[in-house]
Amino acid sequence: MFGLYIHIPFCASRCIYCGFYSTTSAREKGERLSVEEQYVNALCHEMELRMEKDDDMFGRKMTGLSSIYLGGGTPSLLSINSLQKIFQTIDKVYHIGLEWNKEDNTCSTAIPIEITMECNPDDVTEEFAQNLRFLPINRISMGAQTFSDERLHFLHRRHTADEVKNAVKRLRGIGIKNISVDLMFGFPNETLEEWNDDIERLLALDIEHISAYSLMYEKGTPLFRLLQEGKVKEIDEELYRQMYDTLIDRLAKAGYEQYEISNFAKLDVQSPKFNIQTSKSKIQSLYRSQHNSSYWQNIPYIGIGAAAHSYGNGKRSWNVADIKAYITAIQKNRLPSEEEIIDADTHYNDIIMTALRTCEGIDLSILPAEYRTYLIRLAKPFQQQGLLKEDNGKLHLTRNGIYVSDSIMSDLMKV
């Protein structure tokens, strides 16, 4: 099994907190084709090149595509022609069995896999939603971030709070049954009441999946500069904790399963396996992100596009983070990527940093004996402090542990 990630590095404008690689040049004209057209041609050719190479990491030996994720940047900026071209190539290379349903004029795949596209809410116009029917996409991930127009303006987001609501309505109208929305908390001067209001407005959308993150001040971003210049102030630790507590409790009450530190998926509350008293279910939510879960479960993935990362067969590789250099190399039939071998210590550290983020935690039985013994020894003090817990051979963070997860993970890693 493996996941396929396609990176679309175009944005209409840049948000002040964003550290992802993207540019605002998609519609610029090259000599003959727009940057978007050249880039999409390169994406398609990269998929073919990787298949032709037939190496031990990305070649024909990779079988069993389990999820596809179009991320960015802003994939919803691409034209329908570009998106169709990408899916036709995915079908040609990875055999997903693209099918047209003549009755309702829709597109799907013969193999039932999760296919996600990230969208900006203001891109989801009626025309865009109708065009989605011609693509096999069955999951949409949207960055709402907040329902306060003032805070959206502060972030330099292009959309308004109302546009998120309209986008969800349009997506439901064309039959999208799996929608994820991103939300942020911990804005400068944000109060607990305002955060409560954002959560309630999110829940009113009745979506299947929620990702919630605290506002990060990443080095190199305009937001980081504002912090350094003293123009904004981070919220204090106590308020951050109250906000996160509110999030976890309110989403549990609304029937969402927290399956990862920042990710929540809707449970079937009608099922007899759902316990109304504890807000917990004996079965996992159907709406956990399959693609992101594969990152946390150490499943290989292929990343296509500028700045995309790949992982598999004991190696990690990354493409050049420069659109022009990427396109030029691919046009010359060259993969513009560097790679590193993942040694045993790095592999162990990767497991700590990924699996420990999930509610199931680290399956101790998958670790080689030497690493299992090492981890059990280092985990003991954290277990005694109630920050880690072992259940059925799996080591996971407790709720108190989540607040100090970064420092626990770094203490458990091999240096």
Ligand code: SF4
């Ligand atoms: S739209 Fe997304 S990728 Fe683009 S700048 Fe904003 S946060 Fe970053």
